[in-house]
Amino acid sequence: MTASPATLDRRQVEQMVRQVLRDRLGGASPTYHRAPTDNGGPNPLVVNVSARHVHVRPEDLEVLFGPGAKLTKLKDLYQDGEFATEQTVNIIGPRNRMIPNVRILGPARDYTQVELSYTDGVFLGIDLPLRISGNHEGTPGCILVGSHGALNLQRGVVRAERHVHMSPADLAHFNVADGDIMKLKIDGPCGLVFERVKVREHPKVKLEVHIDTDEGNACHLPSATSMQLIK
Structure with a gap:
């Protein structure tokens, strides 16, 4: 008996593409090498690698995850009071390329900021300025996509100094x-x-x-x- 060719619908293809992106680009909680x-x-003296991540202000968190959304702790980080959350977002750059499942770090801040590596910026098509956290003057933006909605971030995408x-x-x-x-x-x-x-x-x-x-x-x-x- 001859087997018939397998077919994939659009939903299956999209799921496969998302999984490949997850495998290649990561998106787990920030990876820390403690030495x-x-x-x-x-x-x-401790030196840690801070992987790509996002900080959010409460009002933007609600746009991304719905009214009344709060950050949910996944695990504590090295500094007391700081933690990786269960919430992740997809980051979309000007080339319409996406980095999925980027972890949000808590607690909530009074500004929303995306911290990426130079390689991430090249992939997304964003010329990343080198900045200390919170300095957003003249910085580019991106689109953040959560489980509830999307946020057109006007500025705040940086490579952390x-x-x-x-x-x-x-x-x-x-x-x-x-x-x-x-x-x-x-x-x-x-x-x-x-x-x-x-x-x-x-x-x-x-x-x-x-x-x-x-x-x-x-x-x-x-x-x-x-x-x-x-x-």
Whole structure:
């Protein structure tokens, strides 16, 4: 007996395309590679890769997920009070290309911001400015799609400037001030030195450097043998 050719309807094809995009582009909660080392200070130095993610203000959350929507915690992040949520959005750029299932991080903020890597920007067709979180002057926008609706974000899409969170005790140890620039030396098989790591002060923060996915891949952070902040 000869088998008849299989057919796929449009819905099945769309499901397959979405799954391929998920597999190739990710979209899980932010991936953190923790590699503490003894820096002689009051707190261990931790360097983490901050994957693509979104911050939202409450009114935009309701547009995306419906009236009364609240962020639902999926897991805690390294900094106290910060968490990955169960909510994800699809990001659509000017080339009509999409990155699906990008995680929203909580808690809610007073602005909506999309943080992507340089590679993400190339894929979407967005010329990403390098910015510290919250600085949206002259930044591009995108379309965010949630389970309830879509948001035409006019600005707030950035590539996060690499930075280090420090408490007052950490500032004193490294002899730096908020806004200063440091270097991060990564030792290991793919070791390198990151220039222009901006210091960000907060009275109740853990000592932590944030780099993006491209930077974490460049130094292969999981294989790092030691890290050092240099003034």
